[in-house]
Amino acid sequence: MEYNHQSLEKKWQNFWAANGTFEPSSNTDKPKYYVLDMFPYPSGAGLHVGHPLGYIASDIFSRYKRLKGFNVLHPMGYDSFGLPAEQYAIQTGQHPAITTEVNIKRYREQLDNIGFSFDWSREVRTSDPKYYKWTQWVFMQLFNAWYNNDADRAESIDTLKALFEISGTHGINAVSDDNVAEFTAAQWKAFSDEQKEAELLKYRLAYLRESVVNWCASLGTVLANDEVINGVSERGGYPVEQKKMMQWSMRITAYADRLLRGLEGLDWPEPLVEMQRNWIGKSVGATVKFPVPELNGNIEVFTTRVDTVYGVSFIVLAPEHEWVDALTTDDQRLEVQQYIDKTSKKSELDRMADTRTVSGAFTGAYAKHPLTGEKVAIWIADYVLAGYGTGAVMAVPSGDQRDYVFAKHFGLPIIPISDSQNITEEADPNKEGRYINSDFINGMTYREAVPVLVAKLEALKLGKAKVNYRMRDAIFGRQRYWGEPVPVYFKDNLPRLIKESELPLVLPEVNKYLPTETGEPPLARAENWKYQGQFDYEWSTMPGWAGSSWYWFRYMDPTNEDVFASKQAVDYWQSVDLYIGGSEHATGHLLYSRFWNKVLKDLGYHEQEEPFKKLINQGMIQGRSSFVYRVLDEQGKGTNTFVSYGLKDQYTTNALHVDVSIVYHDILDTEKFKSFRPDFAQAEFILEDGKYVCGTEVEKMSKSKFNVVNPDDIIESFGADTLRLYEMFLGPLEQSKPWNTNGIEGVFKFLRKLWRLFHGADGNFYVSDEEPSKAEYKSLHKIIKKVEDDIERFSFNTSVSASMICVNELIDLKCNKRKILQELIVVLQPFAPHITEELWALLGHQPGSISFANYPAFNPDYLIQSEFAYPVSINGKMKMNLSLALDLDKSTVEEVVLANADVQRYLDGKNVKKFIFVQGRIINIVV
């Protein structure tokens, strides 16, 4: 029988599904291993060939781990709440649940074709009420928690209430809103229920408060910072403006430092760790207060260079700073007001694009320098951001380039503060010299000055050491329909949780998926949707990241109706050992997941500080578009003639995308092209060498560019095993690369050769029971070692190459020996599961048992010593590698050395006096 991938692959996919082959055993002594993929949003376009890249890699690793004796959890599901389904609903009136269901079905079919070892019995969908019941439950845990800085962990809100009962706010060290009240235990007890709730809300990890948000009018919703790219929405690219709104937020800033520290122990790609570090943006410095006698208060600034405080020659406030109005003198009022008007009109984009122009306005007011007592002018300028630090900076023109430019532009003093500064052209922020013009720190170095200054400011109560973070609390509400309802109702204008027993709070039906006429979110349209028939529910829904911020727990125990996952399951599976997904989630999903994981840990639901131990970012697969060149006539109109790529420069042409499915090795199938579009039916071609050559370009895969390659088509022609191997063979997993079907025949041939190795010319299966030769064992054990090493370091492209070499060698040796092939197919099983299952069964093993066979043990004795290169030193210092010459068993050590040209050259005729051996190897040569 010839290699028939179509029947063979279907057969095994059905077998695996029918037998639940990949459900991990619940009762086992095997060590556990949890392999997770970032679950997809099921979009209407279906999968293209780029989507499964990471899934194939994780599947190879999962299968490999099973062969290595692990109890592997490898689940899959759908992140099925999201904007596209809702946009579609708005346009068509179709309920998003229906669209989602259809899309999921299509995804599932496509995924099934590839032969993954997912345990589908554990599938989760974030839009399923049985699932989002627990997303709502997690929200409740966050609502019912506060962050105790002294314990450095979240605690139940009940412990905070208890502390208030005993001593009021005295001694509380919590992460909270800025505007918390101070009160005694007696005052607390005297508070009304509403007052207490209002106060507690300022401490909860999930809280409601008025905040400046990224409002996207086109999408009709607010967006988190990571959903805004360059001032426009990540989805759709619509403009985003700043707006004050009552919003649900998550107090992720409470975890800033733990999120930062936790990065150190993770086996994650360095760029990704770096991205999270930058996002958290820790800066260590100090706050300094500049008294303003007129207002009977202080302007507080944050600085990382408190040592430059004597170089302060003015203060700059953000135009939005709350004191600007009160500070501005009557003389300056007009100018200040004009400046504020001007900057507030600038969009976020303009403000960023325009970083070169210096602008600002003087308020007319002065503050007192905290140490010298001198008058310091107060300015406003839009280079100071209201949202970072205190929204005010102390300007040190000699040490900060922006302050320098500003001072030069407005003619403000520039005070040098260090004997090593050169400030004739620009600011000089170096920390090398000793201070000048700096009163009591004159002559000190940077290291000496900082602690003394901080101590002095603290003694004066005009400053203290402070750590600042760039990360903001995460906005949690979305004014959209297709998301988890927030399990909250309003009583006396204050949010209250519904009871746990009332979960899930099911998404109500609405007549339209748009905001109401009064601008309320779509959920406000739901009729008779009131808690206990009288209280309004929260109308905003949770953001897209809610459901994905804890889903790895649900896979551990997906059908449990009593808890999000049983204690037993959580204790067993612990956390994800290997997580594979794209790096685009660096500052969104991966940060929020770590946050929720830590909260759930603090509240005692599990014991893992981090959810994902090892992370791999697979690269993106781009499309490779093909072009034809239409000749234009003298009026610039398109003719019916198309010129081949190599000759196009002789004509005036315009390039048109042509469907990649009618192009083979960049040669256009001109007949198919004629039926590609009706107006091409009469097309004529100017050929080169009798062929029409297409131009190519690497672009994003998209329908409009006709460069989408559907995995189903590849599987139809070449099979799932070929697709899997080829995706891996394409290059390093982490690297982004364009899809190019051109090379796929190479791996297809490889599988066919493997098949033919077991089959005689008559097409019958045939293996020999003869004892394999030394050379045959060598081939086998080379691949065992190579593939094992490569899988462990996720170098799948090289393991595929090694497999090809091995099969070629066995073909040259005409080896069809049972002992060799049996182990070879186990090694190949993770990559090409279908063909190997078939061969395994043909060898007489129980069907399906290959998935849990033992990975063959590597035996170094089968390899000659030359395979082990090792370094050798000469006279104890020089290192060289003797791998080349040790091939011959008969060689004496002298012969070995003399056979190596490099060694000879180095020895340069000198006599070898002595060889130093350790464990039968030369490690040193003395001359």
Added chain:
RNA sequence: GCCUAGGUGGUGGAACUGGUAGACACGCAGGACUUAAAAUCCUGUUCCCGUUAAGGGAGUGCGGGUUCGAUUCCCGCCCUAGGUACCA
């Protein structure tokens, strides 16, 4: 600007801690089989010189350095991709 990754044949890419650069595959060229084509198999394929060959020279973005030996390590520069940006 800053951070991170990378730059190797016609193409995708190998070379794991410095040790025969270009594995493996695609493509291309030639050959076998065939009336022919497809499929399959075999041979060759970094570039330059050498009629073939033997042989020689150059070569991993550019310029230096360390080393017996550098794609690999160090210094300076150029380019590409991703991230980030008045963050005080």
